[in-house]
Amino acid sequence: MTRALTTPSTLTSCCAKTPPTTPPPTDPQVRILCFDKPSGWTSFNAVKFLRNRCQTRKAGHLGTLDPLATGVLPVFLGEATKLIPLFNQQHKSYQATVLLGRQTDTWDTEGKTLEEKPLGALKPEVVRKVLEAFQGNIELPIPAFSARKVKGRRAYELVRKGERVPEQTQQVVIDEFGIESLEMPEVAFRLRCTSGTYIRSIAHGLGLQLGTGACLAKLRRVKVGREFDETNSITPERLEDDPQTWPWLDLRGLLKDHPSVQLDEVALGKIRNGMRVEIAPENWEGAAKPPKASEEDAPVCAWTTSGENLVALGRVLWENDQDYFQPHRIFHQDRTC
The missing domain is CATH 2.30.130.10 (PUA domain)
Incomplete structure (x- = not known):
């Protein structure tokens, strides 16, 4: 059975044809939407989709999500982009699934497979013990396929051109962590971490320590800070034609502190x-x-x-x-x- 993939191009609509008939639920100058990004979309795709629907030139988001990932992507439209620095460094929460026994160049299942290893007699207790060490203040490698800049250029652009990217690491804080399931060869866990943490790095590091290789199979962001979560996010299919009806976040509530x-x-x-x-x-x-x-x-x-x-x-x-x-x-x- 062939599954139709929902993409930004299949969800286009012009929001300016009909003037709004009801007052907006928040300041019309400053619009913020908690978008539930589908798998297969880049964060840029999501922002472009909403920007076109609203016919505004300015738009931005909090925290880039890889195409593989789904979930909470706060999008700031128009004058709201000036508020992004107030929220940009907030902690983020994720649900992740790691596939053991496979190593890829991107550290997730969308990359080229470099090596596959049988898990043999690897016991779940060993995996659990190694994975639970990824907590607190830790140092993680940064994927070569990342948006980090190297000499003014995106690292992934250099890799795709066959250029070498120097190894880099970053200090992160993982202050909440819990394993949700462990059914070989997959392990699922939930975590809360500082902004900028690459969950792919945890998958890759787990594979290195176990000696089996590993890559990220699924990732869903469930929360950003205290204000943005799954309860106030919306998927593209649920958005009405008229943006005035969209569930814009309450500006007063976001700035209450x-x-x-x-x-x-x-x-x-x-x-x-x-x-x-x-x-x-x-x-x-x-x-x-x-x-x-x-x-x-x-x-x-x-x-x-x-x-x-x-x-x-x-x-x-x-x-x-x-x-x-x-x-x-x-x-x-x-x-x-």
Whole structure:
């Protein structure tokens, strides 16, 4: 039986034909979607697909997923791309399946097979003991087939041209780990790790230590930080034609841990021109404290008086017993999507 592969080209639609009939569920200038990336798509494919559907030029995402992988890919559209640095270093959680006895050039099953070895009398207890050592602060090799730059060029581009890529390693932290199943030749586990960790490296390292070779067979990202997970993600097939109906994430909820001020239109007009403005005690929202009592560069959100629209990110300056808001990222009106 032939299975039809869903690709970005089979899911195209123009979102601008019909004007929105209902108000958007969040700030129309700043749109963030938790996308459930299908297998076979690159992260670039996913971003391009959403960008075209929304007819916006600017788009970005948190944490690249290999084509093999599926799962949570937070995508930031339009002015929301300016928020990416606030979330870019968050921990990520995965479910992974490793195939023992096979070594490939990409360290996953999509690569060229370099060697296959029988597992012989290898016992599950030995695999479990070796795998459980991949926890805490560890050093892992970086795959040659990766997006890391070597002398200004992507490593995978050099490999494909037959050029040698020097071996590199990285320090990562795996702070949660659990084996879910161990049925030879496959072992499935769940982990939470620092941003930038290559799960393929764990598979490759396991194979080296066991002497059997191993590669990554399946990978699903289930969570990014605290805000993005499977419960608020959506697959491309479930997206309606009109982006106004999409499950855009609540901006207020995403930024709830950042102190906020509400300012009038006079002050916001100055902010939009890059000028700093005075902040009165009544401008602070809720129990927010002036950041002079916390980290100097702690980001502060400036909202309209209604509290519905994000106007700028900035920091607070303390001068002559007066708080000043100094913008460093300004959110301009984006009428697309």
